[in-house]
Amino acid sequence: MEVILADYLGFCYGVKRAIKIARENASADGTACTLGPIIHNPQMVDRLRREGVGSVDRLEEMEKGTVIIRSHGVGPAVYDEAKARGLEVVDATCPHVKKAQLSAKELVDEGYSVVIIGEKEHPEVKSIFEWSSGKAQIIETEDEAEAIEPCGKLGIVCQTTFSGARFRQIVMRLLEKSRDIRILRTICTATDQRQAAAIDLASKVDLMLVIGGKNSANTTRLAQLCSEKCLTYHIETAAELQDEWFDKIKKIGITAGASTPDWIIKEVYKKCQNR
Ligand code: SF4
Structure with missing residues (x-):
């Protein structure tokens, strides 16, 4: 089975940077939190929680500690409110x-x-x-x-x-x-690059696997675009792969949304190669 990765896939610059900043500010006592999930990927959010970076939906949920602004950014009132509540603000807004x-x-x-x-x-x-x-x-x-x-x-x-x-x-x-x-x-060019690379690959393979959170808009869009070219499945992890998908398939293409961690892409790639 031939397995090909898209030329551009997975974390973009802004997401990589935000996760690095979050990790640098992790706290063992659970007082470092992102405002909203750092990315639309439940596996990454869980992993960060275990590493000491939680997630809150509103500033009212934090009594102390560090609030990390995710790559999507927030309005100026949020910075003011965080400071008024005595929280330290770490800004991971994508440049x-x-x-x-x-x-x-x-x-x-x-x-x-x-x-x-x-x-x-x-x-x-x-x-x-x-x-x-x-x-x-x-x-x-x-x-x-x-x-x-x-x-x-x-x-x-x-x-x-x-x-x-x-x-x-x-x-x-x-x-x-x-x-x-x-x-x-x-x-920013990240989205266009990923979409163009996915469409290009989808037109050369029998089956596309699009990896990323089901709640990730950019991953869902990649899956839509690929499905216009060939048989496509949108999965979150390698555990979702089904044997019957691969009957008579010779070439598989893999792409992933901007919020999909490398370790999940590698796992899917290896499982496909071993078929
Ligand atoms: S603007 Fe968005 S897609 Fe582009 S690098 Fe920043 S976070 Fe990623």
């Missing part, structure tokens, strides 16, 4: 996300009407919105772009993981809205 947040703030400060292109419910988009002092409009479709009122100065920022192609389509609809437009293409 690409930080750039989008500060760009939104800068545009608002300079008098621009700000549009954020991204998914309204995504935590990163919510954090960028907070940095715009709640003044930005969030849109994710061309129809929503059409509905934006014309204005004097228009500033555009983007969710870091948004599709580059969709960003361009939406921006085209915004060009008529103002004569003074600043477009800050705050997209």
